[in-house]
Amino acid sequence: MIKYIFVIASFSVVFGKNTSEKQNPCSHPLIKSAKDNGIKSIPFKDIFKYRSLVKECESAGDYKIIEQIEMMDWERDFKRSKSMASWTSTHAMFVFVTVGYYYMAKVLDIPYEVTFFPK
Secondary structure (H helix, E strand, C coil), rough: HHHHHHHHHHHHHHHHCCCCCCCCCCCCHHHHHHHHCCHHHHHHHHHHHHHHHHHHHHCCHHHHHHHHHHHHHHHHHHHCCCCCCCHHHHHHHHHHHHHHHHHHHHHHHCCCCCCCCCC
């Protein structure tokens, strides 16, 4: 029985996979996903992994790939934000106008008892 355990252990050592080979961090699937679909396509749980891959990729000397990903993301966001047509933009405008009217009433000293419909 001990001979079988020794044989199995020796085979696992001899034919084991060599994990010391370092892969290029710029060829990771997260980097490829960011390049194809943008940085916002990366799942929230993988953001820290993506950041570490970016640092490794930049330290490996492939900073051009990261700059290209960021530039494409900026351009994509710029094209989408040309019109105020999303929920976030509408909400931001509503808040801005409401706060603006509030402070305008404070500056002009308009009383709060203003009624819009006469009695």
